[in-house]
Amino acid sequence: MKTSNNESGSILLAVLFMILVAMAVVSAAHLATSGQSILTSRSADIDALSTTGEGLLDYAFGKWKVAMDNDGLQNATATNALVSGSNRPAVPARMQVVDLSINPVDANGDISTEAVKTYDYKMSFVYTYRASVTLRSTGVGGERKVTLRRSLVYTSVPPTRGMFFSEGNFELYKPATMVIGGDVHTNADAHISTGTSSSNLTFLANSKVTYVGSYDNAAPAGATNWSSSGTNYPPTYAAGLSSQVKKVPEISGIGLGTASEYDTTDSNPNNDGNRELIEPPVAGHEDPTSIAASRIYNNAGLLINVSGPINSSMPLTLSNGAYTGGNISIKAQNGTSLSAAQAATIRSAVTNANVTQVQTWVPKLVQVSQQVWVPNWVQVSQQVWVSSGYYTGSGKKRHWVDTSRWETQTSMVDQGSYQTQTTTVDQGQYVPTNQYVQKTIYDKRELQNIPITDLNVGTITPALNTLNGFNGIIYMDDSGPSDQAAIRVTNGGVLPTDGLTIATEGGLYVKGDYNTGTTTNPNSVPSNNNPSPNASTTVSGYTTKSAALVADAIMVLSNNWSDSNSSSGVSSRAASNTTLNTALISGYLSSVSGGSNGRSGYSGGMNNFPRFLETWSGDSMTFSGAFVSLYQSKRFTGAWDTGDIYVPPTRYWYFDTLLLTRVLPGIPATGGFVRGQLSRL
Amino acid sequence: MVSIALVSSVGLMIFSVLTSTLKLSSQNVVTNVSNYRARQVLDRLGELARYAQDTPVLINPDGALATGTTSDGVLLKNSLGGPYVFKNSNGQTDTEIQTGATSFMVEFSAAAGVAAPKQGDCFSLALSTGPELEVATVTAAGNVGSLSRVVITTTQGIPEGAKPGSYTVTGYRYRKEAYVFVQSGNYWSLRRYPKVTSAMNYTNSASYIVMSAGFQKLGTQPWFTKVTDNGTQAIWLRAVARSSNRSEYAEKISGRNTLTTMPVQIKLWNYNAPPPPTS
Numbered sequence: 001m002k003t004s005n006n007e008s009g010s011i012l013l014a015v016l017f018m019i020l021v022a023m024a025v026v027s028a029a030h031l032a033t034s035g036q037s038i039l040t041s042r043s044a045d046i047d048a049l050s051t052t053g054e055g056l057l058d059y060a061f062g063k064w065k066v067a068m069d070n071d072g073l074q075n076a077t078a079t080n081a082l083v084s085g086s087n088r089p090a091v092p093a094r095m096q097v098v099d100l101s102i103n104p105v106d107a108n109g110d111i112s113t114e115a116v117k118t119y120d121y122k123m124s125f126v127y128t129y130r131a132s133v134t135l136r137s138t139g140v141g142g143e144r145k146v147t148l149r150r151s152l153v154y155t156s157v158p159p160t161r162g163m164f165f166s167e168g169n170f171e172l173y174k175p176a177t178m179v180i181g182g183d184v185h186t187n188a189d190a191h192i193s194t195g196t197s198s199s200n201l202t203f204l205a206n207s208k209v210t211y212v213g214s215y216d217n218a219a220p221a222g223a224t225n226w227s228s229s230g231t232n233y234p235p236t237y238a239a240g241l242s243s244q245v246k247k248v249p250e251i252s253g254i255g256l257g258t259a260s261e262y263d264t265t266d267s268n269p270n271n272d273g274n275r276e277l278i279e280p281p282v283a284g285h286e287d288p289t290s291i292a293a294s295r296i297y298n299n300a301g302l303l304i305n306v307s308g309p310i311n312s313s314m315p316l317t318l319s320n321g322a323y324t325g326g327n328i329s330i331k332a333q334n335g336t337s338l339s340a341a342q343a344a345t346i347r348s349a350v351t352n353a354n355v356t357q358v359q360t361w362v363p364k365l366v367q368v369s370q371q372v373w374v375p376n377w378v379q380v381s382q383q384v385w386v387s388s389g390y391y392t393g394s395g396k397k398r399h400w401v402d403t404s405r406w407e408t409q410t411s412m413v414d415q416g417s418y419q420t421q422t423t424t425v426d427q428g429q430y431v432p433t434n435q436y437v438q439k440t441i442y443d444k445r446e447l448q449n450i451p452i453t454d455l456n457v458g459t460i461t462p463a464l465n466t467l468n469g470f471n472g473i474i475y476m477d478d479s480g481p482s483d484q485a486a487i488r489v490t491n492g493g494v495l496p497t498d499g500l501t502i503a504t505e506g507g508l509y510v511k512g513d514y515n516t517g518t519t520t521n522p523n524s525v526p527s528n529n530n531p532s533p534n535a536s537t538t539v540s541g542y543t544t545k546s547a548a549l550v551a552d553a554i555m556v557l558s559n560n561w562s563d564s565n566s567s568s569g570v571s572s573r574a575a576s577n578t579t580l581n582t583a584l585i586s587g588y589l590s591s592v593s594g595g596s597n598g599r600s601g602y603s604g605g606m607n608n609f610p611r612f613l614e615t616w617s618g619d620s621m622t623f624s625g626a627f628v629s630l631y632q633s634k635r636f637t638g639a640w641d642t643g644d645i646y647v648p649p650t651r652y653w654y655f656d657t658l659l660l661t662r663v664l665p666g667i668p669a670t671g672g673f674v675r676g677q678l679s680r681l
Numbered sequence: 682m683v684s685i686a687l688v689s690s691v692g693l694m695i696f697s698v699l700t701s702t703l704k705l706s707s708q709n710v711v712t713n714v715s716n717y718r719a720r721q722v723l724d725r726l727g728e729l730a731r732y733a734q735d736t737p738v739l740i741n742p743d744g745a746l747a748t749g750t751t752s753d754g755v756l757l758k759n760s761l762g763g764p765y766v767f768k769n770s771n772g773q774t775d776t777e778i779q780t781g782a783t784s785f786m787v788e789f790s791a792a793a794g795v796a797a798p799k800q801g802d803c804f805s806l807a808l809s810t811g812p813e814l815e816v817a818t819v820t821a822a823g824n825v826g827s828l829s830r831v832v833i834t835t836t837q838g839i840p841e842g843a844k845p846g847s848y849t850v851t852g853y854r855y856r857k858e859a860y861v862f863v864q865s866g867n868y869w870s871l872r873r874y875p876k877v878t879s880a881m882n883y884t885n886s887a888s889y890i891v892m893s894a895g896f897q898k899l900g901t902q903p904w905f906t907k908v909t910d911n912g913t914q915a916i917w918l919r920a921v922a923r924s925s926n927r928s929e930y931a932e933k934i935s936g937r938n939t940l941t942t943m944p945v946q947i948k949l950w951n952y953n954a955p956p957p958p959t960s
Contacts, residue, residue, distance in 0.1 A: 015692060022699050025700070039717075043721070105793070108788065108790040108828055109789075109790050110793050119847070120848060120851075149794075468775075469847045471848070677760060677763070678732060679762050680732060
C-alpha cells in the first residue's frame with residue numbers, strides 16, 4: 001500500500017493539532033488552578049496572620065495592664081520595652097513580626113511620648129494607649145502583610161460598682177433584717193453573721209462577696225461587749241456560699257498608680273493612703289503625680305472655703321482667682337468660669353452663722369472750741385515792811401520797842417491768760433448691730449458641739465446648671481479653729497443636670513431626702529410615703545443624677561431633724577422616713593476589743609456605715625446607691641454604740657444598678673483596664 | 682490504512698481521555714472555587730461581626746428589628762476607626778454643644794490613620810446616653826495645626842448637651858451594613874447592604890448586591906439565632922452553602938446547577954451583658 005506525502009502530512013498535522021488543543025486546555029486548567037491556589041493560600045495566610053496578630057495584641061494588653069497596675073503610668077519608652085527584645089513572644093516560623101509596639105496616644109489618636117490625661121464626659125480621667133502589630137509571611141504568589149491595632153484604655157472604674165466596698169474589715173453582726181442585692185468587697189477580713197436566724201440576713205444570688213484576708217461568721221472585736229445574747233448564725237446565700245463567696249487579690253489604691261506611692265513612714269504628708277482622696281495637698285511637700293491626679297481638691301470645679309461665720313453683707317472681691325469676703329472664699333478651677341454674680345449666688349447657698357442683735361455704742365467724736373485759762377506762774381521778789389515790836393520794862397519804864405523793818409519776800413504770781421482750745425467730744429449713741437457666731441449642733445456620738453456650715457443644694461443647683469465648664473465637683477472645707485467642723489448638705493432633693501459630687505475633709509451631715517426629685521414634699525417620694533421593698537426612691541418623672549458625698553464621716557439626718565433637739569435625749573430626736581439616692585464614700589473606725597466611754601468597741605458594722613443620730617423606730621431609711629469605705633476616719637472618731645445615740649431605722653437599702661454604667665464626677669478608680677477597639681488596617 | 686486507523690483510534694482514545702480528564706478537572710476546580718467563594722462570603726460576614734463596633738442586631742428582610750431570637754438578617758456596625766473629637770460647629774471650645782444640635786466641627790488626625798467621614802457614616806459618641814449620629818453632609822474645612830477638621834451635619838439632633846471646653850467629646854465612626862438571606866425558588870441568596878442609612882429602602886435593588894446564591898437552611902435551623910452560650914449571649918449563623926447557581930462558574934463550564942453542599946456554623950458574636958471591662 002502506498003501513501004502519499006500529503007496524507008502523511010495530514011496525520012502529522014492532526015496529531016499536532018490535537019496536542020496543541022490538549023496543551024491549551026491543560027494550560028487553561030493550570031492557570032485557573034494556580035490562580036485559585038494563590039487566592040486560597042493568600043486567604044488562609046492572612047487568616048493565620050490575623051489570628052496571630054490578635055494574640056500578640058492580647059499579649060501586649062496583658063503586659064501593659066500589669067505594668068500600669070504595679071508602677072502607674074507608663075511612657076512610650078517603658079511600654080515599648082514591654083514588647084521588644086526578649087519580651088517579644090515567638091510567632092510561627094513562617095511569620096515575621098515587622099512591628100509590635102505600645103504607645104500612649106492623645107485625644108486625637110496621635111502618638112505621644114508621655115501618657116496623656118484626658119477627661120471623659122463625667123470628668124473621670126482616661127489614659128489611652130495603642131498597641132499595634134504588623135506581621136508578614138510569604139506564600140504562594142508573594143508576600144502577605146497584616147496590621148492590627150487595638151486601643152488599650154485605662155478608665156475610671158470607681159469603687160461604687162458594688163453595694164459595699166471596704167478597705168477595712170467588712171463586718172455585719174446581728175443587724176436588723178437585711179437583704180443585700182449587690183456585690184460586696186473587702187480588702188481585709190469579712191465577719192458576717194446574723195443574730196436571730198440565717199433568714200434575717202440574705203445575700204441575693206447576684207451578690208458576690210469577695211475578700212482578701214479571711215472569711216468567717218464570728219463576732220468582730222468588741223461586738224460581744226455590745227450584745228452577747230443569742231447565737232451567731234451564718235447568713236443565707238441564695239446561690240450558695242461556694243458560688244457567692246470568694247477570696248480574691250487586693251484591689252488597692254484609689255486612682256491609678258496610687259498604691260505604689262503610699263508611704264506612711266516618710267515625712268511626706270501627701271502620700272499617706274486612700275484618705276488623700278479628700279485631703280488638700282500640704283504645701284511644701286511633694287504631691288506625687290498619681291495621688292495628685294486623684295485628689296478631689298485638685299479635680300473639683302469649685303472650691304468653697306469657709307474660715308468663720310459667714311457675713312453675707314460683706315462684698316466679695318476677686319483676688320488670686322477666688323471671690324473672697326465675709327469669711328468665705330469661692331474659687332473656680334479646672335475650666336469652670338465664674339462671674340461675680342454667680343459667686344454671690346453660690347455664697348447665698350452657704351450659711352453657717354447665727355446672727356444676734358446687740359446694742360453697740362457707736363461713737364461720734366465732735367471737735368469743740370472753748371476759752372481755757374492757761375496759767376503762767378512767775379516767782380516775784382519784793383520788799384515788804386514787817387511791823388513788829390514789843391513792850392519792855394514795867395511800870396512807868398514800860399515802853400515799846402519797835403523792831404519793824406523791811407524784808408525781802410518771794411511769792412508766785414499767776415501771769416497766765418485765756419487761750420482758745422479745741423477738744424474732741426464723743427457724741428455717739430447705742431445702735432443695734434448683727435453679731436455673727438458660727439452655729440453648732442450637738443453630735444451625741446462625738447459628744448460635743450460641732451461647728452457646722454450648711455450647703456443649700458436647692459439654692460445652688462440652678463447656678464451650677466448655668467455655670468460654664470463646671471465639672472460637677474464641689475470641694476468644700478471649713479478651715480476654722482475646730483478640727484471637727486462639718487459641712488451639712490440640705491435641701492438636696494434635686495441635683496444639677498450633670499450630677500454632683502460634694503467632698504470635704506471633715507465630717508458631712510446630709511439632712512433629709514437627697515436626689516429624690518423633690519425639695520418640697522418628702523411624702524411625694526413613694527419610698528417615704530409607703531416604705532416597702534421596691535417602692536420607687538424618686539418622685540414620678542425624675543431620673544436620679546450622678547451623685548456622691550465624700551467625707552471623713554457621713555451622718556444621715558432625717559427629714560424631721562431639728563437642730564434645737566440635737567443635745568436632747570434620743571427619744572426627743574424623732575426621725576421620719578427619708579430617702580437617699582447617692583454614693584456615700586467615707587471613713588470607718590476599726591473594731592477594737594475594749595471600748596471606752598462605756599462603748600463596746602465594735603465598729604457598728606457596715607449597716608451603720610452611715611451614722612445615725614435619731615430615733616428611727618418605725619421609720620425607714622431608704623437608700624439606693626453604694627457604700628464605699630476607703631480610709632480610717634481621722635476627725636470624727638467617736639465610737640459607735642446605740643444607747644443615747646440612735647435607734648436604728650428599717651433599712652431598705654439597694655445597690656443602684658445605674659452605677660454599673662455611670663462614672664461619678666471626681667471619683668477615681670481602683671483600677672480599670674479595658675481592651676478597646678480592635679481594627680485591621 | 683490500518684496504521685492510519687490505528688493511529689486515529691489511539692489518538693481519539695487519548696483525546697477522549699484527555700478531554701474527559703480536563704473536563705473533570707475543570708468541574709473539580711469549579712466545585713472548589715464555587716464552594717470556596719460561598720464559604721468566603723460567610724467567613725467575611727463572620728469577620729466583619731468580629732471587628733464590628735458593637736454586637737450584631739437581628740433584623741427582618743425589610744430592615745425592621747426582629748422581635749424574637751431568630752431572624753433572616755443581621756445589621757452590623759462596621760468600624761471605620763477614630764477617634765474623632767467633636768466641637769461646636771464654630772470649632773470653639775468656649776461654647777457648649779447644645780441638646781438638639783445637628784452641626785458639629787469634627788477634628789481628626791490623618792497621621793494616626795483616621796480618615797474623613799462620609800455621608801451615610803455614623804458616629805457613636807462617648808456620652809451618658811451613648812448617642813449615635815448619622816452623617817447627612819460633610820463640608821471640607823481644612824486643617825488646624827496637625828489635625829484635619831470638617832464640619833458635618835447629622836440627620837438627627839444630639840440628645841444631650843456636651844461640654845467640649847471641659848472634657849473631650851470623642852466619637853468613633855462606623856458604617857452600618859446589613860446581610861439578609863432572601864428566598865428565591867428553592868434556594869436563598871445572601872444580600873449585602875453596604876451602607877444602611879435612615880433613608881435607605883431595603884427592597885430597592887440599588888441598595889444591595891447579591892453576595893452569593895444557592896444557600897439552603899441547615900435542616901430546620903433559622904439563619905441567625907441568638908442563644909445563651911456558656912452564660913453569655915451569642916449569635917449563630919447556620920447555613921448550607923451550595924457550590925452552585927454561580928453563573929460565572931457552573932453554567933458556562935459545566936451547565937450543572939448542583940455540585941456539592943457544605944454545612945456552615947459560625948458564631949458571629951459572643952459577649953457578656955453588659956460588656957465588662959477587666960479590672
